[in-house]
């Protein structure tokens with residue numbers, strides 16, 4: 275049997291993936307070459323240069339991990355944690371929970387700092403958790419995709435470093451849509467995913483480690499418990515040694531290269547301004563329809579809009595009609611917010627006034 279492939283194009287306005295620019299798709303269709311071909315090595319070099327610019331860092335160890343955002347999360351944590359290390363993990367949604375789970379699996383002694391879903395984590399609670407025994411790292415989600423909350427990081431970064439700990443930040447849903455200033459904010463390990471505001475198909479996870487993060491890896495007394503994500507080996511593959519570690523996903527990296535080029539052509543500031551403007555357009559339109567947002571205005575993500583579902587409205591039925599009648603994908607709530615919110619993504623190439631207006635019109639027609 276053979277099954278010719280056919281895919282209905284959608285307007286992707288969910289929690290990811292976001293729509294992909296045709297130039298990225300064209301780049302991914304270029305001929306596959308060997309991953310140690312001199313041409314490909316040039317591509318790997320340019321990727322690292324561009325990624326540092328997008329992550330606003332001079333960190334040498336700044337690379338895309340072969341795997342989705344969760345692989346980036348594991349890479350950040352498994353390289354820093356040794357058994358019995360104390361890890362303070364901030365949890366105000368699904369992805370903080372995932373971080374705590376991963377820390378525990380690598381032998382970390384997890385101390386949870388929680389906040390209600392829909393609210394940011396309070397730095398005073400992090401400060402309390404940092405009292406007592408020596409903490410190895412503080413893990414926190416910058417953009418909590420399950421709740422639409424943007425987490426301010428400056429105060430938490432200061433407290434973390436005062437306690438002599440490392441700051442690990444999940445910027446899966448912020449990188450490329452919101453400012454993510456790795457060096458200025460003192461982030462020691464940062465990870466993201468390609469399929470959100472970078473608007474590149476899923477499959478790669480940009481990561482960056484500060485000199486302190488690298489020093490922590492270099493002074494380990496135990497082996498990293500994950501062979502595939504062990505940065506002491508992976509960095510030799512991406513560095514000047516080019517020691518074979520695994521076969522890089524060649525065509526995915528072509529797409530990554532082109533996606534980063536598009537971001538830098540637009541300019542980071544202009545890209546953040548576009549995300550902010552389209553978020554504001556959406557929120558104003560939703561307010562006119564009587565729909566409220568879950569997070570308070572000062573903590574709202576521009577990239578992921580968490581909208582409260584009005585009483586009496588059937589979550590699944592509305593999303594089904596959006597998809598079937600208008601070809602628009604939005605997301606439902608996760609965990610304790612299932613059935614309570616819609617998650618409307620305005621990420622990367624999907625963040626356009628045209629998409630906002632079309633979605634508002636479709637939602638209005640359905641809700642009426």
Ligand SMILES: Cc1ncc(COP(=O)(O)O)c(C=O)c1O
Nearest residue numbers: 342343344369417419444446467
């Ligand atoms: C904040 C956050 N962290 C981690 C992940 C995991 O990424 P992936 O699904 O690409 O493995 C996601 C995915 O939605 C996310 O939104």
